[in-house]
Amino acid sequence: MPSMYPHAKGILHALKDKGIDVAVASRSPTPDIANTFLQKLSIDSIFVAKEIFSSWTHKTDHFQRIHSRTVVPFNSMLFFDDEDRNSR
Incomplete structure (x- = not known):
């Protein structure tokens, strides 16, 4: 199961609440797994763009x-x- 630093999710939500757009960019050999991790961490909807x-x-x-x-x-x-x- 993927995990994050304790305050990371709160920081991401605070950025979104302040109207600061956040995107993710990754060269991953397994993009499907990377996207699944974002979903499991419940942060996939925070990003305005996912590359x-x-x-x-x-x-x-x-x-x-x-x-x-x-x-x-x-x-x-x-x-x-x-x-x-x-x-x-």
Whole structure:
């Protein structure tokens, strides 16, 4: 069963309540499992865009798709990543 840090869900809901759009972007070899985890964590409805797909393309593809869906300017997006090659 997937789990989150204790305050993570509350933070996500607080962002949504404040009108701050949140999206998720992931290059996952198993996008169906990633989406199932979001559902099991009861947070899938928080995201205005979910770009989860199996690909080895550059992360900018995710941003292009999120921008197309939300019209949020790139300079207004904040990006967190746990993959070293994306944080250089």
